[in-house]
Amino acid sequence: MFQVGLTHFLVVSTILFSLGIYGIVTRKNAVMVLMGIELILNAANINFIAFAKYGNFGLNGQIIALFVIILAAAEAAIALAIVLNTYKTFSNVNVDEIDKLKE
Amino acid sequence: MDFYNIIFFLFALITIVSAFIVVTSRNIIYSGFSLLFTFFGVAGIYVLLGSDFIAVVQIMVYVGGILILILFGVMLTNKIVDVEIRTGASHMLPAAIGVGILFGALTAVMVFTGWKSEPGLVPQTTTVDIGKLLITDYVLIFELLAMLLLVALIGAATIARREKE
Numbered sequence: 001m002f003q004v005g006l007t008h009f010l011v012v013s014t015i016l017f018s019l020g021i022y023g024i025v026t027r028k029n030a031v032m033v034l035m036g037i038e039l040i041l042n043a044a045n046i047n048f049i050a051f052a053k054y055g056n057f058g059l060n061g062q063i064i065a066l067f068v069i070i071l072a073a074a075e076a077a078i079a080l081a082i083v084l085n086t087y088k089t090f091s092n093v094n095v096d097e098i099d100k101l102k103e
Numbered sequence: 104m105d106f107y108n109i110i111f112f113l114f115a116l117i118t119i120v121s122a123f124i125v126v127t128s129r130n131i132i133y134s135g136f137s138l139l140f141t142f143f144g145v146a147g148i149y150v151l152l153g154s155d156f157i158a159v160v161q162i163m164v165y166v167g168g169i170l171i172l173i174l175f176g177v178m179l180t181n182k183i184v185d186v187e188i189r190t191g192a193s194h195m196l197p198a199a200i201g202v203g204i205l206f207g208a209l210t211a212v213m214v215f216t217g218w219k220s221e222p223g224l225v226p227q228t229t230t231v232d233i234g235k236l237l238i239t240d241y242v243l244i245f246e247l248l249a250m251l252l253l254v255a256l257i258g259a260a261t262i263a264r265r266e267k268e
Contacts, residue, residue: 004111006220009152010213012115016122016145018206023126025198031176032131035138038169039122042145045161049152054220059232062154063241066233069157069164070248074255076169080176081263087180096193 009050017043030083030093034076041072111151118144129192131181135174142166156230 016039023036045065052061087093089102121140128134142165149158237245 002108004108006218007214008111008115009148010218011210012118012148014206014209014213015119016141017209018202019119019122019126021205022198022202025202026192026195027126028193029131031173031180032126032134034173034176035125035134038138038165038173039125039141042141042165045157046145046148049149049154049157052154053152054218056221059229059236062157062229063233063236065154065157066160067244067248069160070252073164073168074252076172077255077259078262080172081259083176084179084263093180 006050006054009046013043013046013050016040016046028094028096030086030095030098031080033095034079034083037079038072038076041068044068107151110147114144114147114151117141118148131177135170135177138173139166139170142170154229156233 020036020039020043023039024033027033027036045068048061048065048068051057052059052065055061083093086098090098118141121137121144124137125134125141128137142161146158146161146165149155149161
């Protein structure tokens with residue numbers, strides 16, 4: 001009888017991770033790069049929680065996933081502040097055109 | 104247990120298809136709203152893995168906080184009135200090949216490694232136990248994260264502040 005197991009969750013998280021890497025590498029807009037980072041963090045969280053259930057580690061994996069979510073919130077706030085500052089300086093947010101630290 | 108499989112494949116399909124739209128859509132607004140469905144799908148996968156509290160935190164923090172922040176970032180950094188909202192992409196083919204190789208290698212590792220798999224022993228509701236662990240074993244990390252969020256708040260406000268000319 002077919003049953004969804006650990007491997008299926010790991011494969012889903014691998015697909016999510018690869019799509020996040022693809023987004024970071026190909027997109028020019030800095031906000032799109034941020035979205036790719038969020039996809040990668042979600043993939044890591046799926047791994048943590050899947051191993052917490054199937055690896056019999058109790059609740060430790062879930063708490064690490066909670067910390068990852070908190071760090072992702074802090075990271076998104078700081079990164080968007082930097083993106084807004086970049087937009088004020090360069091009038092665009094394309095990561096391939098921003099090659100100076102100041103005007 | 105057949106119902107479990109159907110629900111799993113439904114959420115996995117939602118997650119992967121919307122994540123694909125996120126990274127391939129030419130319109131950044133479509134990407135932002137597809138990210139909403141990705142986060143919901145991941146929250147469903149968390150519920151299937153028996154972590155109800157993390158799923159609720161995922162919906163509240165990601166959908167209620169980070170996604171709104173990202174959409175604000177999109178709207179503040181694009182000229183909505185000039186249709187300049189499309190974003191370019193570069194190096195599509197080399198990136199696709201490299202990511203394909205990476206995906207193949209990672210999938211091979213995930214599938215062919217003999218993971219020790221013994222499900223069970225996750226309680227029905229995890230909120231009480233997570234709360235107890237947060238104020239006993241993980242209390243130092245908990246307090247450090249509170250400090251980190253305060254520093255991030257002050258830092259973001261300082262960086263994004265408009266200077267008086």
